[in-house]
Amino acid sequence: MLLWLLSCTMGERLEKRAIVSQFSNMMRRNFSICLQYIIGVVFILVIWYSSWHVYQAPSHRVKPRQTKVHLLILSSWRSGSSFVGQVFNQNPDVFYLMEPAWHVWSRLPLEPPDLLHLPVRDLLRSIFLCDMSAFPPYMSRSENITDLFLWQESRALCSSPACPNSTLIDFINRTECFSNCGKAPFKKVEEVCKNFSHVVVKAVRLLNLEVLYPLLKDPSLNLKIIHLVRDPRAILSSREAFAFLDLDDAIVSKAQNSTSDIRVVMEEICKAQVHIYKLATQNPQPFLKGSYVIVRYEDLVRSPVDHIRELYNYVGLSMTPKLESWINNITHGLLPTEEVFMPFVGDSMKIAQQWREKLHFSKVKEVQKLCQQEMDVFGYRLIESEREQKNMSLDLLLPKPDQFELIP
Numbered sequence: 224m225l226l227w228l229l230s231c232t233m234g235e236r237l238e239k240r241a242i243v244s245q246f247s248n249m250m251r252r253n254f255s256i257c258l259q260y261i262i263g264v265v266f267i268l269v270i271w272y273s274s275w276h277v278y279q280a281p282s283h284r285v286k287p288r289q290t291k292v293h294l295l296i297l298s299s300w301r302s303g304s305s306f307v308g309q310v311f312n313q314n315p316d317v318f319y320l321m322e323p324a325w326h327v328w329s330r331l332p333l334e335p336p337d338l339l340h341l342p343v344r345d346l347l348r349s350i351f352l353c354d355m356s357a358f359p360p361y362m363s364r365s366e367n368i369t370d371l372f373l374w375q376e377s378r379a380l381c382s383s384p385a386c387p388n389s390t391l392i393d394f395i396n397r398t399e400c401f402s403n404c405g406k407a408p409f410k411k412v413e414e415v416c417k418n419f420s421h422v423v424v425k426a427v428r429l430l431n432l433e434v435l436y437p438l439l440k441d442p443s444l445n446l447k448i449i450h451l452v453r454d455p456r457a458i459l460s461s462r463e464a465f466a467f468l469d470l471d472d473a474i475v476s477k478a479q480n481s482t483s484d485i486r487v488v489m490e491e492i493c494k495a496q497v498h499i500y501k502l503a504t505q506n507p508q509p510f511l512k513g514s515y516v517i518v519r520y521e522d523l524v525r526s527p528v529d530h531i532r533e534l535y536n537y538v539g540l541s542m543t544p545k546l547e548s549w550i551n552n553i554t555h556g557l558l559p560t561e562e563v564f565m566p567f568v569g570d571s572m573k574i575a576q577q578w579r580e581k582l583h584f585s586k587v588k589e590v591q592k593l594c595q596q597e598m599d600v601f602g603y604r605l606i607e608s609e610r611e612q613k614n615m616s617l618d619l620l621l622p623k624p625d626q627f628e629l630i631p
């Protein structure tokens with residue numbers, strides 16, 4: 224048909240060149256036949272298209288094309304996900320919530336992760352759709368924005384109109400946000416969320432990818448996943464310095480018939496990361512295409528701006544010179560360190576290697592055993608001696624597997 228249309232327009236062009244009038248008459252007739260034909264074809268196309276539409280499931284017909292982007296930063300505890308979350312949070316097109324799943328886990332502390340995944344997924348779906356009505360059952364109180372866990376990490380909730388007294392200019396200052404904002408009613412969160420083109424959530428409490436399949440298939444969502452992984456030795460070291468993981472550790476351990484045990488937790492975390500990665504990259508389900516990328520924290524901190532630009536591209540956000548400068552500053556120790564939740568503030572390259580000085584070698588050996596598969600799959604070099612651990616000219620980051628290229 225395309226060829227036919229081409230010849231039609233060529234006939235038209237010929238007509239213009241024709242000087243002899245009887246020729247021109249003939250061509251004009253020819254042209255009107257062409258025109259009738261085109262109208263016919265268009266008519267048939269319209270009929271075909273609308274009948275095809277009728278055969279679609281109702282949800283496909285009713286829902287307009289989803290233009291918002293929903294991003295899930297999927298990671299595990301102490302893997303640098305606060306950093307990645309902040310990098311998206313600081314973008315003015317983003318509505319960000321940090322760890323909403325905490326509400327579910329802390330409300331149902333006796334249930335295993337397998338079961339908790341379901342309400343977490345349901346909560347995520349509601350958040351992505353800016354419907355915050357799924358929150359209150361998991362909150363002890365839901366009057367004001369302050370009742371939301373880590374609300375002060377969200378740039379959107381620290382700016383007007385959620386916070387009329389906001390002093391925010393470019394970047395969030397959680398200390399100032401904490402003292403000036405949060406007094407608006409909880410309901411305001413919904414209204415604010417609706418104003419943004421990107422809804423971004425970071426979650427460490429999902430140890431499974433299958434549970435997200437319904438969201439990936441959901442036509443009302445446009446879900447993209449960034450899977451962030453980190454050297455388990457660094458995770459363990461960071462966990463030792465972080466005091467707020469008792470509840471999570473108990474939940475994860477109990478599901479393995481154990482009392483709270485860091486070894487059980489590390490093993491489960493590592494297993495989960497490998498499982499998620501394999502599902503997403505080895506013969507993946509079609510709906511995962513273009514919706515999953517994996518990043519190693521260590522690669523990220525070696526060239527933060529480049530990686531983040533690629534991650535921004537992946538979800539259709541653009542990098543600004545200001546954001547670039549902020550990322551550079553925050554990863555090179557040029558901003559004051561103030562936060563337990565922002566362990567990345569400082570020289571990120573050094574921080575990524577800190578475990579090599581801090582973690583006892585016996586623990587290194589232990590976690591290498593528990594997480595051997597993960598280390599093998601993600602390219603973290605095992606060490607055999609304390610000397611290797613302390614030898615900083617020995618690079619423990621192996622070349623990344625092919626699937627780690629960011630372009631999905």
Ligand SMILES: *[C@@H]1O[C@H](CO)[C@@H](O)[C@H](O)[C@H]1NC(C)=O
Nearest residue numbers: 366367368369405406407408
């Ligand atoms: C919540 O907000 C209402 C009105 O804005 C206020 O009266 C109340 O004291 C606030 N509660 C808390 C706990 O901040």
Ligand SMILES: *[C@@H]1O[C@H](CO)[C@@H](O)[C@H](O)[C@H]1NC(C)=O
Nearest residue numbers: 386387388403404405406407
């Ligand atoms: C804004 O600040 C003023 C003066 O400090 C205060 O009276 C008012 O309650 C604040 N408004 C909100 C919504 O926090």
Ligand SMILES: *[C@@H]1O[C@H](CO)[C@@H](O)[C@H](O)[C@H]1NC(C)=O
Nearest residue numbers: 395396397398399558559561
């Ligand atoms: C945030 O605000 C506090 C209080 O105004 C200030 O002391 C601190 O330096 C600010 N932090 C940054 C990173 O600007």
Ligand SMILES: *[C@@H]1O[C@H](CO)[C@@H](O)[C@H](O)[C@H]1NC(C)=O
Nearest residue numbers: 383384385414415416417418
């Ligand atoms: C939505 O964005 C517009 C333009 O930036 C702003 O004027 C308005 O106050 C915002 N509304 C809410 C509820 O965030």
Ligand SMILES: *[C@@H]1O[C@H](CO)[C@@H](O)[C@H](O)[C@H]1NC(C)=O
Nearest residue numbers: 335475476477478479480481
């Ligand atoms: C935990 O114990 C129960 C009951 O003894 C058993 O059915 C279950 O398989 C055990 N789970 C694990 C992960 O070992």
Ligand SMILES: *[C@@H]1O[C@H](CO)[C@@H](O)[C@H](O)[C@H]1NC(C)=O
Nearest residue numbers: 545546548549550551552557
């Ligand atoms: C980054 O640091 C430089 C030097 O201290 C400063 O001039 C610049 O304003 C900072 N950029 C941002 C976005 O904070």
Ligand SMILES: *[C@@H]1O[C@H](CO)[C@@H](O)[C@H](O)[C@H]1NC(C)=O
Nearest residue numbers: 610611613614615616617618
């Ligand atoms: C440290 O590692 C480098 C690179 O593998 C090696 O050349 C060097 O001999 C090592 N130094 C020590 C003291 O082991």
